[in-house]
Amino acid sequence: MRILQNNGGAVLVACVIAFLVALVVAFFAAKKVQSTSTVEFCNSCHEMHPFYKTWAAGKHGTDAKGVIRARCVDCHLPHDSLGNYLKTKTMAGLHDIKAHWLGKKTDWLTLWKNRGPYVHAAYDSGCMECHKKLVAPGIPLKAYTAHKAFLVGQTKRTCLDCHHEVGHGDLVTEFREIAQKASRQ
Amino acid sequence: MKELVGRTGTLLLAGLVVGLMCSVALADQAAGNATPKLHKELVIKRGLSPDAAKCIECHSKKTPGIVESWKRGKMAHASVSCYDCHVVEKSSPMASQCSGIKGSNIYISPMVSSRTCSRCHPQEVEQFLKSGHAKLASYPVVEKKKTLNLIYHLEGAEFIGNSRSNSSNMASREAGCQMCHGGQVELGPDHKPIKNTWPGGIGTRYPDGSIGTCTVCHTRHQFSVEEARKPEACASCHLGPDHPDIEIYMESKHGQIFATQGETWEWDSAPDAWQPGDYTAPTCATCHMSGIGELTTTHNINERLKWDLVHPKSVIRSGERGNGEKGAKLMRKVCVNCHGQSQMQKEINTLDDAVALYNFYWDGAVKMKKELAAKGLLGKDPWSDGFQEIMYYLWHHAGRRARQGAAMNGPDYAHWHGFFQIFQMYKDLQQIYNYRMKYNKIEEPSTVMSTGPL
Numbered sequence: 129m130r131i132l133q134n135n136g137g138a139v140l141v142a143c144v145i146a147f148l149v150a151l152v153v154a155f156f157a158a159k160k161v162q163s164t165s166t167v168e169f170c171n172s173c174h175e176m177h178p179f180y181k182t183w184a185a186g187k188h189g190t191d192a193k194g195v196i197r198a199r200c201v202d203c204h205l206p207h208d209s210l211g212n213y214l215k216t217k218t219m220a221g222l223h224d225i226k227a228h229w230l231g232k233k234t235d236w237l238t239l240w241k242n243r244g245p246y247v248h249a250a251y252d253s254g255c256m257e258c259h260k261k262l263v264a265p266g267i268p269l270k271a272y273t274a275h276k277a278f279l280v281g282q283t284k285r286t287c288l289d290c291h292h293e294v295g296h297g298d299l300v301t302e303f304r305e306i307a308q309k310a311s312r313q
Numbered sequence: 314m315k316e317l318v319g320r321t322g323t324l325l326l327a328g329l330v331v332g333l334m335c336s337v338a339l340a341d342q343a344a345g346n347a348t349p350k351l352h353k354e355l356v357i358k359r360g361l362s363p364d365a366a367k368c369i370e371c372h373s374k375k376t377p378g379i380v381e382s383w384k385r386g387k388m389a390h391a392s393v394s395c396y397d398c399h400v401v402e403k404s405s406p407m408a409s410q411c412s413g414i415k416g417s418n419i420y421i422s423p424m425v426s427s428r429t430c431s432r433c434h435p436q437e438v439e440q441f442l443k444s445g446h447a448k449l450a451s452y453p454v455v456e457k458k459k460t461l462n463l464i465y466h467l468e469g470a471e472f473i474g475n476s477r478s479n480s481s482n483m484a485s486r487e488a489g490c491q492m493c494h495g496g497q498v499e500l501g502p503d504h505k506p507i508k509n510t511w512p513g514g515i516g517t518r519y520p521d522g523s524i525g526t527c528t529v530c531h532t533r534h535q536f537s538v539e540e541a542r543k544p545e546a547c548a549s550c551h552l553g554p555d556h557p558d559i560e561i562y563m564e565s566k567h568g569q570i571f572a573t574q575g576e577t578w579e580w581d582s583a584p585d586a587w588q589p590g591d592y593t594a595p596t597c598a599t600c601h602m603s604g605i606g607e608l609t610t611t612h613n614i615n616e617r618l619k620w621d622l623v624h625p626k627s628v629i630r631s632g633e634r635g636n637g638e639k640g641a642k643l644m645r646k647v648c649v650n651c652h653g654q655s656q657m658q659k660e661i662n663t664l665d666d667a668v669a670l671y672n673f674y675w676d677g678a679v680k681m682k683k684e685l686a687a688k689g690l691l692g693k694d695p696w697s698d699g700f701q702e703i704m705y706y707l708w709h710h711a712g713r714r715a716r717q718g719a720a721m722n723g724p725d726y727a728h729w730h731g732f733f734q735i736f737q738m739y740k741d742l743q744q745i746y747n748y749r750m751k752y753n754k755i756e757e758p759s760t761v762m763s764t765g766p767l
Binding site for chain 2: 274
């Protein structure tokens with residue numbers, strides 16, 4: 129209290145400066161979160177090229193007509209809460225940086241042999257950001273029947289368990305072709 | 314002059330008429346209406362993607378029976394078409410292309426496993442995969458050494474020179490075991506099945522790792538629930554000297570009422586809504602699977618069972634074969650819809666007694682076998698050894714008949730084909746055992762014929 133009585137003015141100035149600095153840092157951080165959420169950013173590492181290519185050719189990509197493009201982060205990060213989104217984004221980002229610098233090579237085909245390429249890849253909360261209503265006018269009857277168990281909570285299956293080609297198409301074929309090309313060289 | 318003109322003119326006129334007729338015929342041909350179409354062509358657009366519609370249009374000409382059957386069923390009503398079940402990813406080990414889609418991006422497989430069905434029916438498949446109809450069913454055809462030896466070395470006649478590289482060596486498997494139990498589907502380089510490993514029965518194992526063929530009980534392409542609820546669906550496999558379940562059912566009171574009144578029953582009620590009243594007696598499905606009273610439908614046929622009535626010794630089900638304690642409680646909840654406590658308890662007690670009696674015989678046989686084995690008095694080839702052959706028929710045939718006949722009220726099977734034969738077989742075992750222990754040698758030649766006491 130004495131500090132305030134004696135140096136009230138200085139404290140006030142310090143608070144204002146601190147507030148402005150925080151504002152700048154927050155603005156900067158938010159900008160960075162935005163810029164690291166773009167497709168171009170993810171694709172800036174060469175390891176991501178096959179995924180970029182198959183995404184662009186697929187249902188949510190650049191070549192698709194009449195659909196909204198989904199960015200990488202729209203599906204591959206959880207969208208159930210801001211905290212979870214930022215936390216997962218940070219962890220995933222750090223992991224990717226480490227893998228890139230250490231030159232770690234992933235043998236996707238072997239990894240997918242038994243698990244299938246769509247296990248745990250994308251979050252349901254990501255899909256549901258856009259696909260909020262699974263039962264609506266215009267959606268065919270058989271989709272309604274198929275989604276019943278999911279909507280009622282009678283199954284543990286995720287969106288990807290059935291819709292595993294919407295993001296990157298047939299990834300196994302893609303990587304087989306890459307492996308073939310590599311072996312020919 | 315006039316004559317010349319007259320004749321030429323007539324000729325010209327005739328030529329003109331003929332020419333006109335020809336050109337009309339040609340035009341008609343060109344328009345494709347020259348011959349009437351002898352087959353139906355279905356053009357369906359509603360609810361289907363253009364690709365799916367093309368499947369139907371072509372196949373209504375090529376395989377009209379399939380399309381006719383499909384259009385009667387609920388799949389067609391829900392706009393579930395060929396595309397939905399038969400299209401696979403290009404990378405699927407089963408991917409191939411029919412002539413209609415060659416060169417396109419679409420790949421199909423005629424082999425549809427439970428995994429495909431699970432996309433819209435996840436609960437049913439999840440329950441099914443836990444049951445004895447899934448991996449356990451195909452286990453004897455694919456993994457178990459004893460039965461593999463039986464199928465190829467013995468039945469396939471390898472033991473008398475019919476090599477396994479001959480196609481005929483597989484005949485017993487492909488005509489017999491595989492068609493009920495299901496086997497392992499093997500594919501050639503063009504992704505078409507080889508060695509006659511497809512189609513197969515309920516526990517078929519597919520190259521993509523999936524297990525189970527749902528169409529065994531609700532046959533493709535109508536997928537009729539009515540069919541699956543009738544005992545005929547089960548009868549294809551659950552019959553015969555080693556598990557005469559359909560015979561036991563038809564002998565029982567339930568079967569009697571089904572046989573006489575079944576035609577008047579309501580078979581098409583919604584799942585979980587098919588209840589007493591729709592029928593006046595249960596079928597296999599009613600007790601073992603369907604929703605009834607407070608129980609909901611299950612595709613796990615082990616769920617409501619207490620005893621394992623299949624294997625050499627009967628135990629209360631546990632582990633991958635189910636939960637017998639729970640099953641006993643669930644089955645009571647089935648019976649209670651039509652039966653009073655006294656009758657229900659009698660049936661339960663009867664089965665417990667029958668199991669205990671059978672187990673008593675079996676324990677005795679096992680004891681004799683152990684003692685013979687300790688003294689080296691068992692034939693090396695169990696199929697040429699009278700003692701071991703009779704012991705097999707004791708559990709695999711008469712023993713199962715006695716137990717299952719007691720379980721489902723088929724007295725003829727419980728008694729005449731069951732315990733009546735069991736005690737006599739046991740006496741035969743005793744005689745052989747006594748002889749061998751007395752003279753310290755295996756009798757020769759064996760006096761037991763191989764056509765076992767069926």
